[in-house]
Amino acid sequence: xxxxxxxxxxxxxxxxxxxxxxxxxxxxxxxxxxxxxxxxxxxxxxxxxxxxxxxxxxxxxxxxxxxxxxxxxxxxxxxxxxxxxxxxxxxxxxxxxxxxxxxxxxxxxxxxxxxxxxxxxxxxxxxxxxxxxxxxxxxxxxxxxxxxxxxxxxxxxxxxxxxxxxxxxxxxxxxxxxxxxxxxxxxxxxxxxxxxxxxxxxxxxxxxxxxxxxxxxxxxxxxxxxxxxxxxxxxxxxxxx
Numbered sequence: 001x002x003x004x005x006x007x008x009x010x011x012x013x014x015x016x017x018x019x020x021x022x023x024x025x026x027x028x029x030x031x032x033x034x035x036x037x038x039x040x041x042x043x044x045x046x047x048x049x050x051x052x053x054x055x056x057x058x059x060x061x062x063x064x065x066x067x068x069x070x071x072x073x074x075x076x077x078x079x080x081x082x083x084x085x086x087x088x089x090x091x092x093x094x095x096x097x098x099x100x101x102x103x104x105x106x107x108x109x110x111x112x113x114x115x116x117x118x119x120x121x122x123x124x125x126x127x128x129x130x131x132x133x134x135x136x137x138x139x140x141x142x143x144x145x146x147x148x149x150x151x152x153x154x155x156x157x158x159x160x161x162x163x164x165x166x167x168x169x170x171x172x173x174x175x176x177x178x179x180x181x182x183x184x185x186x187x188x189x190x191x192x193x194x195x196x197x198x199x200x201x202x203x204x205x206x207x208x209x210x211x212x213x214x215x216x217x218x219x220x221x222x223x224x225x226x227x228x229x230x231x232x233x234x235x236x237x238x239x240x241x
Contacts, residue, residue: 020051022052022053022105023052023055023105025107025108026110027057027093028057028058028069030061031111032061035065035069038108038110042119043078043079045119045120046119049078052119053080054079055082056069056082056110058083060084089204093107094195094198104126105184105185106185112227113227115225118136118226122134126184126186129220133180134222135220135222136225138181138227139228176221179210180209180221183205183219194211
């Protein structure tokens with residue numbers, strides 16, 4: 001892991017004309033319980049609405065997920081529902097990449113919530129740092145109020161459960177790392193390296209970042225910007241994940 005540089009706090013670009021366009025890609029499948037709140041949190045961001053598009057790529061969900069997304073899309077032109085017949089996360093991400101029009105690509109998760117400054121904060125860091133991919137800390141929260149759910153969330157937030165995964169336990173200063181969750185990428189990174197490996201059902205983000213670094217790219221973990229991820233509520237669900 002490369003932590004050879006400590007960067008100062010990023011400053012958002014000034015002037016609307018200097019704000020880059022952003023494509024948010026959200027893979028999802030059977031996320032009826034979370035997709036509505038996720039989209040509301042993304043839509044509440046302080047990034048200029050006319051500089052953003054939100055692509056929800058659904059893996060042929062049989063619950064109410066597509067209907068929820070379609071309803072939100074009727075009210076917000078920035079939201080678009082896409083189908084993913086292959087039903088895997090990397091296939092969804094690549095479908096989103098083919099449709100995306102933004103200068104910056106943000107990969108988000110339907111099982112999470114995002115604070116108001118999430119997009120603007122990561123974009124500011126990306127532009128000021130020279131990194132190819134920037135991410136913040138992923139805070140794991142319980143799926144419900146049961147003791148099991150609380151224990152799972154605690155384990156996924158503590159070094160005992162996740163080792164030295166700094167994107168889960170937090171950092172005090174920006175540092176170069178091997179990977180970050182829910183990355184904010186320069187579009188040029190995908191033009192240079194390619195898309196996500198569709199043979200990897202899991203850890204496709206890790207593999208892409210490894211490939212990016214091998215090609216001379218840099219991945220930056222930054223402090224002060226957090227996403228809130230709902231952990232699975234039972235040990236069986238956690239094992240399946």
